[in-house]
Structure formats: C-alpha cells, structure tokens
Amino acid sequence: MSEETPTKPNNFIRTIIDADIASGKHQGRVATRFPPEPNGYLHIGHAKSICLNFGIALDYHGTCNLRFDDTNPHKENAGFVEAIKSDVRWLGYDWGDRLFYASDYFQRLYDYAVELINKGKAYVCDLTPEQTREYRGTLTEPGRNSPFRDRSVEENLDLFARMRAGEFQDGEKILRAKIDMAASNMNLRDPAIYRIRHGVVHHQTGEAWCIYPMYDFTHCLSDAIEGITHSLCTLEFEDHRPLYDWFLDTLDVEHHPQQIEFSRLELEYTITSKRKLTQLVDEGHVEGWDDPRMPTLAGMRRRGYTPASIRDFCDRIGVTKSTNNVEMSVLENCVREDLNRCAPRRLAVLHPLKVVLENYPDGQEEILQAANHPQDEAMGTREIPFTRELYIDREDFLEVAPNKKFKRLVSGGEVRLRNAYVIRCDEVIKDGNGEIIELRCSYDPDTLSKNPEGRKVKGVIHWVSAPHAVKAEVRLYDRLFNQPNPGAGGEGGAFTDHLNPDSLLTLTDCRLEPSLQDVEPGAFFQFEREGYFCRDPDRSHGLPVFNRTVTLRDSWAKIEKKGG
RNA sequence: UGGGGCGUCGCCAAGCGGCUAGGCACCGGGUUUUGAUCCCGGCAUACGCAGGUUCGAAUCCUGCCGCCCCAGCCA
Numbered sequence A: 001m002s003e004e005t006p007t008k009p010n011n012f013i014r015t016i017i018d019a020d021i022a023s024g025k026h027q028g029r030v031a032t033r034f035p036p037e038p039n040g041y042l043h044i045g046h047a048k049s050i051c052l053n054f055g056i057a058l059d060y061h062g063t064c065n066l067r068f069d070d071t072n073p074h075k076e077n078a079g080f081v082e083a084i085k086s087d088v089r090w091l092g093y094d095w096g097d098r099l100f101y102a103s104d105y106f107q108r109l110y111d112y113a114v115e116l117i118n119k120g121k122a123y124v125c126d127l128t129p130e131q132t133r134e135y136r137g138t139l140t141e142p143g144r145n146s147p148f149r150d151r152s153v154e155e156n157l158d159l160f161a162r163m164r165a166g167e168f169q170d171g172e173k174i175l176r177a178k179i180d181m182a183a184s185n186m187n188l189r190d191p192a193i194y195r196i197r198h199g200v201v202h203h204q205t206g207e208a209w210c211i212y213p214m215y216d217f218t219h220c221l222s223d224a225i226e227g228i229t230h231s232l233c234t235l236e237f238e239d240h241r242p243l244y245d246w247f248l249d250t251l252d253v254e255h256h257p258q259q260i261e262f263s264r265l266e267l268e269y270t271i272t273s274k275r276k277l278t279q280l281v282d283e284g285h286v287e288g289w290d291d292p293r294m295p296t297l298a299g300m301r302r303r304g305y306t307p308a309s310i311r312d313f314c315d316r317i318g319v320t321k322s323t324n325n326v327e328m329s330v331l332e333n334c335v336r337e338d339l340n341r342c343a344p345r346r347l348a349v350l351h352p353l354k355v356v357l358e359n360y361p362d363g364q365e366e367i368l369q370a371a372n373h374p375q376d377e378a379m380g381t382r383e384i385p386f387t388r389e390l391y392i393d394r395e396d397f398l399e400v401a402p403n404k405k406f407k408r409l410v411s412g413g414e415v416r417l418r419n420a421y422v423i424r425c426d427e428v429i430k431d432g433n434g435e436i437i438e439l440r441c442s443y444d445p446d447t448l449s450k451n452p453e454g455r456k457v458k459g460v461i462h463w464v465s466a467p468h469a470v471k472a473e474v475r476l477y478d479r480l481f482n483q484p485n486p487g488a489g490g491e492g493g494a495f496t497d498h499l500n501p502d503s504l505l506t507l508t509d510c511r512l513e514p515s516l517q518d519v520e521p522g523a524f525f526q527f528e529r530e531g532y533f534c535r536d537p538d539r540s541h542g543l544p545v546f547n548r549t550v551t552l553r554d555s556w557a558k559i560e561k562k563g564g
Numbered sequence B: 001u002g003g004g005g006c007g008u009c010g011c012c013a014a015g016c017g018g019c020u021a022g023g024c025a026c027c028g029g030g031u032u033u034u035g036a037u038c039c040c041g042g043c044a045u046a047c048g049c050a051g052g053u054u055c056g057a058a059u060c061c062u063g064c065c066g067c068c069c070c071a072g073c074c075a
Helices: A012-023 A044-059 A080-089 A103-120 A129-136 A153-164 A215-225 A235-250 A274-282 A297-303 A307-317 A328-343 A494-499 A555-563
Strands: A033-035 A063-068 A099-101 A122-125 A176-177 A192-196 A211-213 A230-234 A257-264 A352-357 A366-371 A379-385 A389-393 A414-417 A420-428 A436-444 A464-465 A469-475 A504-512 A524-527 A532-535 A545-551
Touching: A012 A044, A012 A230, A012 A257, A033 A044, A044 A080, A044 A230, A044 A297, A044 A307, A063 A080, A080 A297, A080 A307, A099 A103, A099 A436, A103 A122, A103 A153, A103 A176, A103 A192, A103 A211, A122 A153, A153 A192, A176 A235, A192 A230, A192 A235, A215 A230, A215 A257, A215 A464, A230 A235, A230 A366, A230 A545, A297 A545, A307 A328, A328 A436, A328 A524, A328 A532, A328 A545, A352 A504, A436 A555
Parallel strands: A033 A063, A063 A099, A230 A257, A352 A436, A469 A545
Antiparallel strands: A122 A176, A176 A192, A192 A211, A352 A389, A366 A379, A389 A464, A414 A420, A420 A436, A469 A504, A524 A532, A532 A545
C-alpha cells in the first residue's frame, strides 16, 4: 500500500500475536489467510476480515493467503471465484503466489480421513439425515450412539473407499468423526466429515470426486497444511474451535494453528448476510450484485466508494468480540474525508432552472478559469464557459426568503455564481400554472474574482452555461432499508419488508459543465454544493450517468429542520 | 432447563488494580467565492445490576440481569 499508515490499529488479536512473537511461538512467524467460499460476492463484512488478515500480514512482515473454501460445489461457481479475486485486489491487497483452494487438498484430506479411520476415530454411518438428527439429541439432552458407531476399522476402510468409488447414493452414507454423543457442545456429537454428492461438477476438480469433506474437517487441515499461524474467523465458529483442535490433535500434522474469533460487522440500515444479499439479487429487489445500493464491494465500487475509504473504515471500527451495529455516518465520514482530499471539483445542476442575463450581450462567450480543488493548487484549473443563458438549481431560488439566514437567490436579491459574477434577479417568469420557468437577471461585470463595492453578497450558488451544458442522468441513492437493523428478527426473510422504497431517485434532466463530457466510468468528482459523484459504466440511455456516492455534510439542512 | 460468548458516552472503541484514550455523531464559535473543507471549544455520575476483596476496582471474587450463537449430510 502506498498510503501512509500513521497509527496502526491495536486490537486483542494483535495483542495475542505480539505475545506469540515475544514467546517465540511459530518461530516468530505470522501467517494468516482470507478464506471465502465462492458462493456469492464479497461485502463490507468481508472487507473487515480482509483488512484484518492482510493488514496483520503486512504489519508483521508475514504472509496472507487467499484460499477458497470450496467444499460445497452445489452453491459455488467459477464466476464467484473471479469476482472475489478482483474485489480483494481492488481493495488493495495482494496475495502474490499464495492463491489456494481447499479443493487443492482433496487427496490429502482423503488420506487424513483414512488415518482417522485407522485410528478408530471415524466411522461410516448409514443413518438417514432424519435419523441422524434424532440421534443427535437436543441442546439439553445428550445424543445416542449411532448403531454403526462400532464398525471395525477394516469395514470402515472398505466402506469409505466404496463411498469414494461411487458405489453409494447421495445421503446413503456419511463418514463421521467418533467423538462424544453426550458432549454439551453439539459440534462434538460425532460430526459428519464427508458426504456423498453425485452429479455436480466442481468448478476446480470437475467430476474427480463424488465425496466432499465438510468445513470443520477441511478448514483446520487446510490451515495446517499452509502453515497458517493465526486462523481468524467470526464468533459463530467459537463453538467449533474444540473440533478444530480435536482434528489437529488427533491427526499427525506438523502445524497447529490457533483459531481466534472476532465479532462480525453489523452496519446500520443494511445487511451483511450472504444469504439475504443473494435473495435481494435473485428476487430483483436490486439490479444485481453490483447495484450501488448493495453493501457488496462491487456495489460500493460502482457507487464511488474508494478502496482507501473502506480500509480506513475497517481501521476505525476496530476488532473485538462485542456485538456491534456501526452507524452509517462512520462509513460516510470515511468516504467524504478521502474524496474531499482527492476529488476534482465540478459544477453540475441537478434540477435546472433557466436564467437569462439581460445585460449580457447575446452571443458573447467568456472562458473562465476555475480551480479543481480549493485547497490543493497542484490539482490545477479547468475552463468553464460563461454566456447569457445559464442554468441554476431550482432549490437555489425562492421568490421570498423564508428567513434572514437564507442566502441563496431571491426576487430582487443578489447571489454569487461560483467562479463567476454576482447576479441579481430582476424578474420571475411563470407558466400558466404559476410554475417558475425562468429568471430574468442582470450580472455585475465588476465582480469577477472580486467582491462588489459597497455591499456584501453572502450566497454562492453553482451554475452551468445553457448552450454548453452536458445533459446527464444522475442517480441519487439513499439507504437500502428504512430500519437500523433490518436483518434482526431471525431467518423469516421478513427483512425485505424493511426495504426503503426511495432508495433510488433517478434524475434524467441534469446539466453538467462541459468538462464532464467524456469522463471514464469510475471517474469521481465533487459536484460543488451537492456531493461526491462518479461516472457509472451504464451507457444504455445515451446520456452519461453519474452516481451520487454521498452528499456533502449539510449544516443548512439542519438549520432548516430546526427553523421549521 | 445444556454449552459457548458479549455487556465502557447516541454509535464504534482504548483500557488488563492507582487521574475512564480516541474516532463518528451532536452542540457552540472562527475562516471561507462550496451553508463544503479547515480551525477552536463543548459533550462536567458512560464502565449492565448487587454485593465482596483492597488504602484504592471498569479492571480481582461471588451472585444476578439482559442480549447473541449452537440441535445442516452449509460455511
């Protein structure tokens, strides 16, 4: 990363790592991994994990592997693999040559399963899924041993080999670890470690296997094989840690990584559940995984969030085991801060209102210079044409000021046109319905780059030259849900009831300054007084499309709200 | 009624026996050709509750209370 990192985040995981290094554990080595299952797109919650794992590797001069946890071919595909790789890269991280797949280890995993059987620690079970559930017991009652639990090693070896050879149907048999059916931790009640899956083509291994290892068996061994030192995962896996350790203690492995759990990110007014995000896409509530309203990295990228702002966000929210629900304002502050620093300023009128300067010569055209950034001269200037006919935003004009704090244009009043002259509104033209359709104004030729004499003009508004204006579509986004915690309330799927019907507002008659004519998709700007926007790749309507990433902080809106 | 976690300001979060960091939000004020940015100041009983140990506890002990996770041949 080229950015300077002034203060490294501190958290309990880094504290553990510091202690491990001090004590010489793992020979002082630090190796982490980011292990997504390729069954969906990465979201802001994954960003937390990516920043944690890759960030630690960077700061401790260690390594971080990208490993696809691809043990369930049913839900996975190569498209997700590619999308995930590109998202991690976009976020700013590099796994070098350490790209792995759990499926790379299928043969070794199979061998480990055989070792388990040989040690009398695994058996082939013929119980149906329903029976297995009955035998498992409940949270408060112990389970019962499977009638197949005491098969001989020879029989298990033979059966497992035949499972692999494809002699049995899906669900007919599974391989189970032999641990303790009375364990208070449900995960230890003889968990399944291999299941039979015919008829699916695995995106990496094709049809080479018809049995697939389960997560609990695969993950710890993959970590061990790769020499991972600290295996960081979310809290729901806390109960799995005894199992993680059991496999590594039972089998003959060289490394025993330490699993450490942290709490997942919850962000107000959105969801970070892959299942629910998939539902939003599948049911058409959004236009796709990269819909700018989605909390996916692809969506946020399209919305205009920068990688640096997301990394900053992850630093700020910290890493703990506490339940959390982070306010959207933290994320918004991060983008604003980054974009304020690097987004070139532009003038763009979202709700155009025609202004005619009656004392400006018809046909005359001036080229004015405007700074691309008010604080950063190095960003240079651009030229903007000034003519007799302009557009200003309808929200910047009111016939009479609602209060003395209002400093935009009013009838008979003056206002500064940003980077140009001071104008006065002389006449308001309305149509038959009383709708204001045009303003007749006059400009003060002696106010370019200097204040008028004898009076002060407080307001500054943005504008564009009508004959030069670029027509564009602008999409304004708001929160996807209207509830702070739409995902709460269990797995009922009722979260879609909380979708915000106004999460997208499309403006199709916007006018931009000419320099915005041919900018690349992804290019970002601050439209002065409006917010940060970026060019969308969509060209289907013929008009350029801009997405609003986030508004500017708006203290006027607060004053208005208070004033009534 | 089993097991595993969590509970410090509105939201995050430091702290690990000796004046409760910081960020976001919010509230004032200053600068300003973006009501932006930037700058200054404020947020004086916030350590879940109740006991206990101690000269001293958010930090240690005990007991409560609240919330989350676990009964996939998902990860």
